[in-house]
Amino acid sequence: ETGVTQSPTHLIKTRGQQVTLRCSSQSGHNTVSWYQQALGQGPQFIFQYYREEENGRGNFPPRFSGLQFPNYSSELNVNALELDDSALYLCASSPGEATNEKLFFGSGTQLSVL
Amino acid sequence: GQNIDQPTEMTATEGAIVQINCTYQTSGFNGLFWYQQHAGEAPTFLSYNVLDGLEEKGRFSSFLSRSKGYSYLLLKELQMKDSASYLCAVRDWKTGSARQLTFGSGTQLTVLP
Numbered sequence: 001e002t003g004v005t006q007s008p009t010h011l012i013k014t015r016g017q018q019v020t021l022r023c024s025s026q027s028g029h030n031t032v033s034w035y036q037q038a039l040g041q042g043p044q045f046i047f048q049y050y051r052e053e054e055n056g057r058g059n060f061p062p063r064f065s066g067l068q069f070p071n072y073s074s075e076l077n078v079n080a081l082e083l084d085d086s087a088l089y090l091c092a093s094s095p096g097e098a099t100n101e102k103l104f105f106g107s108g109t110q111l112s113v114l
Numbered sequence: 115g116q117n118i119d120q121p122t123e124m125t126a127t128e129g130a131i132v133q134i135n136c137t138y139q140t141s142g143f144n145g146l147f148w149y150q151q152h153a154g155e156a157p158t159f160l161s162y163n164v165l166d167g168l169e170e171k172g173r174f175s176s177f178l179s180r181s182k183g184y185s186y187l188l189l190k191e192l193q194m195k196d197s198a199s200y201l202c203a204v205r206d207w208k209t210g211s212a213r214q215l216t217f218g219s220g221t222q223l224t225v226l227p
Binding site for chain 1: 118147149154155156157158159162201203209213214215216217218219220
């Protein structure tokens with residue numbers, strides 16, 4: 001069984017640039033969530049995709065956008081990068097929509113904005 | 115919204131027992147999770163509580179009191195490898211996404227020899 005994989009592991013960008021982060025969900029999982037984790041903080045929910053549709057969003061501006069593909073892999077896009085966007089971006093997948101289902105996290109992409 | 119509070123840091127000795135507390139405020143509680151996160155790694159699932167009481171799983175146990183908005187994670191027979199951040203997270207069916215988790219800031223546990 002393949003776990004959640006994310007790429008790249010590390011990324012350095014400058015303010016104003018755009019970035020795309022990628023995630024392959026665990027085999028058999030059709031729900032993908034993205035979280036932002038600042039240093040010393042817990043993960044913060046960005047949004048969730050279920051069967052290619054966004055079905056929930058946290059308090060993040062529209063410059064944070066995403067996609068989910070037919071194979072349930074996903075992308076997180078961030079436009080007009082700001083210094084505060086520097087964080088660990090975590091992707092998590094789960095088998096479906098049941099609220100008692102645990103999330104399986106990838107190791108994340110460490111984004112640094114200079 | 116939700117408020118989730120947990121201690122920032124804790125220290126314990128190898129072989130000992132440690133209890134990590136978590137208090138929360140939600141309008142539509144729908145489950146509480148504990149995750150473990152080693153530095154530079156993915157959070158990994160430890161436990162899930164939705165009803166009051168104690169859930170035991172090996173050296174780890176988690177307790178929930180919904181009326182008090184309170185949970186704790188109990189780690190027994192501490193090992194050096196248990197040094198990690200422990201994240202308390204809550205699901206709230208009244209939030210934007212009923213499936214999202216709202217995390218506390220984590221408790222950094224250091225196990226000393």
